[in-house]
Amino acid sequence: MQITSVGHAGFHIQTEAGSILCDPWVNPAYFASWFPFPDNTGLDWDALGDVDYLYVSHLHKDHFDPETLTKHVNKDATVLLPDYPVPDLERELRKLGFTKFFETEDSVKHTVSGPKGDLDVMIIALRAPADGPIGDSGLVVSDGETVCFNMNDARPVDMDPMLEAFGKIDIHLLQYSGAIWYPMVYDIPAGTKRNFGKQKRQRGMDRCRSYIEQVGATWVVPSAGPPVFLDDALRDLNDDHGDEGNIFPDQIVFLEQMRIHGNDGGLLMIPGSTVDIHGDKAALAHPIPDADVEKIFTDKAAYIEDMAQRMAPVIAAEKAAWAPAEGEPLLGPLKAKFEPIMAQSDVICDGIGYPVGLVMGDETVVLDFPNRTVREPQDGAGKYRYGFRIAPELVRTVLRDDEPDWVNTIFLSTRFEAWRVGGYNEFLYTFFKCLTDERIAYADGWFAEAHDDTASIEVGGYEIQRRCPHLKADLSKFGVVEGSNLTCNLHGWQWDLETGRCKTSKGHELRSKKLG
Structure with a gap:
């Protein structure tokens, strides 16, 4: 098996039984905020796109790049399709001209047969409303000799089905860096923001190491980030100026984290790097001299500046396409x-529980979730527990384009400011990613279902429910106890073990009892 990095979460997997292109992303995403890092525009995309199989993990725009898929990927390729509750991914791929789909079942091992031979595959499909745009996934591929687990930026809650089906994993590709707007966009003091950023940065790497330990692969490739921010207004988001609160550490930083914790199996890959894997044997080759690869990271600010100058016309063209x-x-x-969506989502609207301010230039609109209305501000009311300041051209653009997901457009762009009183409100961001009848019906129903909390474990002197109240992660694997505080490293959510109160978001209480 030969694996080629094509940038960010993208990989080309070549086997004797066929080739798979995974998550090819080239063009800027999220209102021209994110670009792949390092630069991958110089790759031979026509050759990379001439494949037998295509795998798009989910619809986030740094994984689903319609322009690249349309221009460069063979439309006769068979799409390996995750088992999602809402068929948005299949619909979008069909719009681009793909017609052959192999529908997988979540966490079930399948054999795909082509003219060149058979491959064993499994797609672990995550289907909670918080997973991507109603879905995220990871792909396992075996050619009979080598097993590759491409986890990209998915966060599976249970590795056992994969490990039972495939046994030893030879190479593990996964996210370690940030891919979110928190805490950078929040209106909070700089010192507080830096401390939150430090916590977010370390938790992301801790979560990644937890997955690495659970999977136990011989080789690990840190991937699926970080993006690079090339617009002048966003350049400070890059981890190139010694900010300990930056949530976007690069591959070199994480590889050092692995070494500090006793794991020397990390591989650095840049776009065009290949690794030939034969069981537990690996041979890595870069498209440029090793010294030049090192320079990308040791002189990162200069690399980013050069890339920004080259991409300036691309950013200008993107901005010119925004609505006035x-x-x-x-x-x-x-x-x-919004009001038709509010009318269908009692659980989510009640979970939000208060009016939210939306400030767009000189105009303020209130999303009154308790009353299911969108209205003007009331006299004397100018403060809201949660609010957003968004440039009106961005709002007008997503309305013009009938976007079903503001998370996958405005929020991930980081081109906004937010404020809040109290904890993170998961229901609010779920609402913004579910702006279709189909999505909101699924999400509201998902939250309405009772989660199984009957199984218990003992950690740090407490008996607690085994499954995380947030997204059902196994707390025997992801739970970390410090005193009376529990952190689930899957998403960094925290609970007070004395009371069971969730310290991160409204609701989501934990069943907990002190022992002894």
Whole structure:
């Protein structure tokens, strides 16, 4: 098996039984905020796209790149399709011209047969509302000699089905760096923001190491990030100026974390790097001299500056395609967009539980979730427990394009500011990613179902429910206890073990009892 990095979470997997292209991303994402790092525009995308199979893990725009898929990927390729509750991914791929789909069943080993031979595959499909745009996934591939687990930025809660089906994993590709807007966009003091960033940075790497330990692969490739921010307004988000609170550490940083914790199996891959894997034997080759690979990371600021200058016309063209900032008041279009969704989502609206302010230039609109309405501010009311300041041209663009997911457009762009009083509100961001009848019906129903909390474990002197109240992660594997505080490293959520109260978000209480 030969694996070629094509940038970010993208890989080309070549076997004697066929080739698979995974998550090819080239063009800027999220309002031209994110670019692949290092640069991958110089790869031969026509050759990379001439494959037998295509795997797109989910619809986040740093994994699903319609322009690259349309221009460069063979439409006769068979799509390895995750088992998602809402068929948005299949619909979008069909719009691009793909017609052959191999529908997998979540966490079940399948054999795909082609003219060149058979491959064993499994797609671990995550289907909670918090997983990507209603779905994220990881792919396992075996050619009979080598097993590759491409986890990209998915966060599986149970590795056992994969390990039971495939046994030893030879190479593990997974995310270690940040891919979110928190805490950078929040209106909080700089010192507080830096401390939150330090925690977020370390938790992301701790989570990755936890997965590495559970999977036990011989070789590990840190991937699926970080992106690079090339717009002048966002350049400070790059980890190139010694900010200990930066949530976007690069591959070199994480490989050192692995070594510190006794794991020397990490492989550094840049776009065009290949690794030939034969069981537990690996031979790595880069497309440029090793010294030049090292320079990308040791002189990162200069590399980013050069890339920014080359990509400036691309950013300018993207901005020119945005809707104008001026136009009719946004209250009417937002009422038409949001109120029908609110009317269908009692669990989510009640979970949000308060009005949310939306400040767009000179206009403020209130999303009144308790009353299921979108309205103007009331006299004397200018403060809201949760609020967003978003440039009106971004709001007008997503309304013009009838975007079903503001998380996958505005929020991941980091081109906004937010404030909140109290903890993170998962229901609110779920609402913003479910702006279709189909999505909101699924998400509201998912939250309405009772999670199984009957199984218990003992950790740190407490008996607690085994499954995390957030997304059902196994706390015997992801739970870390410090005093009376429990952290689930899958997403960094925390609980007070004395009371069972969730310290991260509203609701999500934990069953907990002190022992002895």
